[in-house]
Amino acid sequence: MKLFIATLSTETNTFCTMPTAMSGFEEYFLRHGTATQDPPNLMTEALHIWRARAEDLGWEVVESLAAIAEPAGLTTRACYDALSGEILADLAACGGADIILLQLHGAMVAEHIEDCEGDILARVRAQCPQATIGVSLDLHCHLTEKMLDASDLAILFKEYPHDDAGPCAVALFDLAHKAHQGLISPRMAMYDTRMVNLYLTKTGAMQDFVSDMTALEAQPGVLSVSLSHGFPWADVADVGARMLVVTDGNQALAEGLAQQMGQRFFDLRNAVTTRYVPITEALTAIDQTAGLSVLADMGDNSGGGAPGDATHLLSAMLDRGMTNFASGIIWDPGVVRICQDAGIGSQLVIRLGGKTGVVSGTPLDVAAKVMNICVGMGQHLGEGEEPLGTLVWLRLANDIDLLVNDLRVQVYHPEAFEQVGIRLSEKSAVAVKSLFHFYGPFSQISNHIVQVASPGGTQPEFRNIQLKKRRVPFWPAVDQPFDEEPAACLT
Ligand SMILES: [Zn+2]
Structure with missing residues (x-):
């Protein structure tokens, strides 16, 4: 059994005029297959966990890139092509893998690609069509159909501040292992909550919502429940909060639960957001x-x-x-x-x-x-x-x-x-x-x-943020986004 692991992480503020270039990765964290020789950080903790669990099972582990940059503006074309290309080249060089686990951020935007993580996952899938592909994402991601189409399993951090990257990595490893053995058959569905905001998970209604997501995962047939909070400062089509539910072989159950939980989250919109003080x-x-x-x-x-x-x-x-x-x-x-x-x-x-x-x-x-x-x-x-x-x-x-x-x-x-x-x-x-x-x-x-x-x-005044690429109305820009029609497709 061969496991391939990598991480690529930055969160792109498309309104920021400072580009994200290779220097941003070099000064923060950039390793070419050796990240697990350093102490873990938020985005490399998963690599440590995946390697340790795989080695306990006697698997071969191929560790590729670990690249992290502090968020800034659009990632340059040269930088994105080099980093994503390195992951794909490493995967080709090792002859592919049985299981591929990636820790990605989910809100990386390059000069020429709006959904970088969807692009990476699609290229990985094209290169290894038979592999079990799992991705762990920061909850401040733009969850897209392309990501879900290309992967077998997507799991997001549940906590903000993010202190659950470890448990998230463990869950993804175990589900990917079972999926590869044919013990489960993951089916994923997401639901657009039509909300653009920030949500602190350590108190009040948001803490309760996270507990409810965890409780739902204990129900029969449910494998994983995540909420992508979205990253508000990005003018991309898929910006905003989305529910993600993964079930075992039941697409209708995944879609129903994603809608049910997503609507409940929308109903809680005033309770789960924080008042920001002038x-x-x-x-x-x-x-x-x-x-x-x-x-x-x-x-x-x-x-x-x-x-x-x-x-x-x-x-x-x-x-x-x-x-x-x-x-x-x-x-x-x-x-x-x-x-x-x-x-x-x-x-x-x-x-x-x-x-x-x-x-x-x-x-x-x-x-x-x-x-x-x-x-x-x-x-x-x-x-x-x-x-x-x-x-x-x-x-x-x-x-x-x-x-x-x-x-x-x-x-x-x-x-x-x-x-x-x-x-x-x-x-x-x-x-x-x-x-x-x-x-x-x-x-x-x-x-x-x-x-x-x-x-x-x-x-943090999201009522006024200029999100021109999102065609579906969102709160708080409008009070009742589900009562309004999406804008016509722009050409
Ligand atoms: Zn985050």
Whole structure:
């Protein structure tokens, strides 16, 4: 028995003007068949699990590419062709495989291909028509017919923040094994919920919905139940949330359950979404709160393809005269270079952030002391560790501490700040450039977390987002999308 494994992951913000090129993969994570020799991260954890389980069974394992880039704009044609081509070439070189398991993101868009993962799966299928093909996807994917047509099994993370990549990989392995043995016959169906938004799964109605999906998987004949949340900042035809149900040999059951669960999710739309607070309201709330407040700078989450150097929220905090707060991680390689050259302890006047484009706002000219510089640090996202690049701790007047780096990455964990010496427990507030992934670890140090609807490349006002390629109406752009007809096909 031969198992072929690979991962390719980036999430494309089609509104972002910064291309995703090979340099984005090289600086974040790029291995050519050796990823399982490194500690696992979110997107390589599956490779570790699949290899270990296969080796326990005495199978041959062929490990191909593992390539991960922080989200940005469209992936260049050259980059996509090289990375996808490497997976296909490795598959050809080993003479094909009995089972092929891929950990893909599901929201990668290239200059010339809108559905990259559907393209990869279709090419894998064409090359290995008899293989059992399984794919694990990030729930922020655009789930497409092409992906489902080309694969035997698709399973998505259920949790956001994503802390269930491991169980997802285990489930996919076991189902693919059974399918290859002929013990099960997977049938997949999806249902468009007509919703474009973000859904945190750790509390309230969304937590209950995830529990219900898991419970449904225990029913006879049901193999897997997933919800693709979709990735809102992508103008692609298949953007939006979709239910996915996999049954054993029963297409009608899969379609019925996908529709039933998808409609239920739509009915819960107000309960499963979060209210995002305008900046002024958020800062006023901090004034009335004792202890550490955490502000999510939602509009500038590089994890969603925003530049990571926006100054909108930081400017507002400074203009308001706030003191004793921390803010980060601000992506500004030029400032990092200047600080490295000046050295720890230097006093500088620097032009910080706001450099990538209009979405990033205006640069800030500040007088700062270089408190510390750290190279090669990481931060935890679940069990895995993600890179941080070179970190610089800048201190402004009034005990304001800024964390700046040279690698676009969102904040996952307080250790990003603590490692350089910024003591969050002594601060009145910390602003983190992140959407939700920070939530679990920061809720351990604060009971006042505010999701701030700041401007930027990942601003969360989905009512106004310009999704021109989606032909099917969606909430919240319209109140009742199921009452409206899809737009005529564009030519
Ligand atoms: Zn995701």
